[in-house]
Amino acid sequence: MAVAEPARVRVVIAALLAALLGAVSVVSGAPVAEAGTEPEPLAGRTIVLDAGHQLGNANFPAQINRPVPAGGFTKPCNTTGTATNGGYPEATFNFAVASALRDRLTDAGATVVMVRKTNRADLWGPCIDVRGRAGNAIDADLKISIHADGSYVAGARGFHVIAPVSRAGWTADIAEDSRQLALDVRAGLESAGLPRANYIAGGDGLDFRSDLGTLNLSDVPTVMVEAGNMRNADEAGRMSTASGRSVYVNGLLRGVLRYLD
Ligand code: ZN
Numbered sequence: 001m002a003v004a005e006p007a008r009v010r011v012v013i014a015a016l017l018a019a020l021l022g023a024v025s026v027v028s029g030a031p032v033a034e035a036g037t038e039p040e041p042l043a044g045r046t047i048v049l050d051a052g053h054q055l056g057n058a059n060f061p062a063q064i065n066r067p068v069p070a071g072g073f074t075k076p077c078n079t080t081g082t083a084t085n086g087g088y089p090e091a092t093f094n095f096a097v098a099s100a101l102r103d104r105l106t107d108a109g110a111t112v113v114m115v116r117k118t119n120r121a122d123l124w125g126p127c128i129d130v131r132g133r134a135g136n137a138i139d140a141d142l143k144i145s146i147h148a149d150g151s152y153v154a155g156a157r158g159f160h161v162i163a164p165v166s167r168a169g170w171t172a173d174i175a176e177d178s179r180q181l182a183l184d185v186r187a188g189l190e191s192a193g194l195p196r197a198n199y200i201a202g203g204d205g206l207d208f209r210s211d212l213g214t215l216n217l218s219d220v221p222t223v224m225v226e227a228g229n230m231r232n233a234d235e236a237g238r239m240s241t242a243s244g245r246s247v248y249v250n251g252l253l254r255g256v257l258r259y260l261d
Pocket of ligand 1: 090
């Protein structure tokens with residue numbers, strides 16, 4: 001039909017144009033980042049984030065007081081955690097920071113495993129032995145446990161990072177790397193503007209302990225971060241808002257990037 005001819009011509013022209021444009025984009029050659037894509041400095045890395053406690057732990061005393069393996073001795077499965085004077089729970093802070101950090105790490109290309117996947121008043125745990133071993137079977141690059149402290153010492157404030165001491169048969173294989181991770185996380189938190197603790201850990205923001213199952217049972221480099229003192233009014237204010245928590249998230253992200261660089 002007569003009217004079909006112009007239509008067919010338009011189709012042919014469109015196909016030629018498409019081929020030409022395709023050819024041009026191939027000829028342009030050099031890889032160009034597509035709009036919206038970011039570099040992925042953590043591609044291929046696996047990171048375990050352990051948000052301390054569980055919101056409902058206080059509702060399950062029998063379960064959380066049950067002794068579990070902690071690295072050559074037993075300790076209670078878990079504890080309730082602390083809170084701000086305004087009632088903002090540590091478990092909720094830990095989970096919020098871990099979740100935001102997970103998103104940032106994922107954006108940077110990492111595979112992130114959350115030990116605790118919920119923050120609910122009707123749940124408890126997991127126990128410290130589960131938290132301690134969480135990175136082992138997947139051979140994670142590192143594991144960070146996120147906590148906040150609750151000190152009533154007047155003026156007590158600031159963060160400290162806890163790494164395992166070297167114990168034969170338990171942590172001798174991860175002590176040195178964990179110490180380096182602690183140094184890098186401390187540097188990251190400081191670069192975000194957070195102060196070293198002035199009431200614990202000797203003032204250098206670093207502590208080395210043998211009594212924490214969450215660290216003792218790890219076969220991958222690990223630290224526990226006490227992000228600040230929830231009983232300090234200034235720090236409680238920072239911890240209780242999303243914008244304040246982003247300071248902790250930024251500091252932890254910088255620490256991880258520094259360690260895995
Ligand atoms: Zn805690």
